[in-house]
Amino acid sequence: MIKIITLTSIILATSACATKPIDIEFVSRTQDQMGSFYEARGFPKEMLDVIQQHCLITTGIHNISDDVVWLEMKNWQFTVDGEMIPIKSRKEWRAFWTKMGIAKNHQTTFHWTQIPDVLDYLPGEEEGGNISFPITRSPISVKAIFATGKDKKGPVYHFEKHDLQCAYDPP
Numbered sequence: 001m002i003k004i005i006t007l008t009s010i011i012l013a014t015s016a017c018a019t020k021p022i023d024i025e026f027v028s029r030t031q032d033q034m035g036s037f038y039e040a041r042g043f044p045k046e047m048l049d050v051i052q053q054h055c056l057i058t059t060g061i062h063n064i065s066d067d068v069v070w071l072e073m074k075n076w077q078f079t080v081d082g083e084m085i086p087i088k089s090r091k092e093w094r095a096f097w098t099k100m101g102i103a104k105n106h107q108t109t110f111h112w113t114q115i116p117d118v119l120d121y122l123p124g125e126e127e128g129g130n131i132s133f134p135i136t137r138s139p140i141s142v143k144a145i146f147a148t149g150k151d152k153k154g155p156v157y158h159f160e161k162h163d164l165q166c167a168y169d170p171p
Contacts, residue, residue, distance in 0.1 A: 028167035059131050
């Protein structure tokens, strides 16, 4: 039986004038799930081996406010047991795959499945992607800050979640 962890959170505004939150959903995927997904798209074994060495959590963000909300991954921090853990950005993955000699078509497919580094969410817009971590059995904490408004000068949203988990394949 594959264990899939789905966690839904709500961001609370730091400004009293903001009345609607952003919904964020996290779905932890097992290494077999992610490997099968990319294998079905023709990824080579050496690429699948690397992907399966990571914890991948699919993140969906839905802007249910009346204003633009900005996703900027540089404003997200991930920790395990109080220690910062790295995530690979789209740019870092691209450089990694290029160094490995992975074909551009596979790099592009992988790229569009990862969460964007920066994205402006218009009211009602839903978007997301995978976030990759080093595999850990400990809970992952995330803190994120979202700017709002076309010019990023609106109320700021702060988000915290302390119980993200990597999903695992059964032994």
